[in-house]
Amino acid sequence: MTRSAVLERLRRAYIVDESGCWLWTRSVQTAGYGQILVEGRRWLAHRLIYTLLVGEIPEGMVVDHVCRTRRCVNPAHLQVVTVKQNCEHRAGSTSGGSGVRGVTRDRRTGRWLAQVKHNRVSHFVGRFDRLEDAALAVASKRRELFTNSLADKAA
Structure with a gap:
């Protein structure tokens, strides 16, 4: 699947709420994070969108939701931090x-x-x-x- 096809699929999987969060509307883990299967690999939706729209996530780092909303996949609400900072x-x-x-x-x-x-x-x-x-x-x-x-x- 091409990058643009993945991005289009992701765009259809969330809605924008009044706070600016992009709320994931598809499959959600019990912990509340969106998830998606792409070419046989299960991704956390926020990590996939961050990787595609912002860049790679360095080894040992995590993606933190600044807005505190686990279903949010808005890259403006995400930051790469250490586990300690998270x-x-x-x-x-x-x-x-x-x-x-x-x-x-x-x-x-x-x-x-x-x-x-x-x-x-x-x-x-x-x-x-x-x-x-x-x-x-x-x-x-x-x-x-x-x-x-x-x-x-x-x-």
């Missing part, structure tokens, strides 16, 4: 009751406990009376430790 960009859990990654309520004191995990090490940031102060503190710590915390760079 992990740093993950949304992370907000299950501590605060809705803020890295901030939980300290049941004993009622204050907000802020900590950041990096390379499997937990970094204590502090205890705060205000959720907003704890959120700013964890974002600042992630900017210090991480090389790819896009959400925190914007904060």
Whole structure:
């Protein structure tokens, strides 16, 4: 199959939403990534589109969704990063009751406990009376430790 034929097939496999994401509408893995079979090889759709429209993905690198939408195949929403950087960009859990990654309520004191995990090490940031102060503190710590915390760079 020619490159242009593959690109035409890919163009028919997604829709553009209001955020500018190109949402994959065909087969999707259980993890939520689009997939496609081309000449007997199974591809993740975002990796194939990146390769065809932007360029080769260097050995050991991964393609990160800047928009955090796994079905998105818009090359403008994709970046090549290391596995470490991809992990740093993950949304992370907000299950501590605060809705803020890295901030939980300290049941004993009622204050907000802020900590950041990096390379499997937990970094204590502090205890705060205000959720907003704890959120700013964890974002600042992630900017210090991480090389790819896009959400925190914007904060």
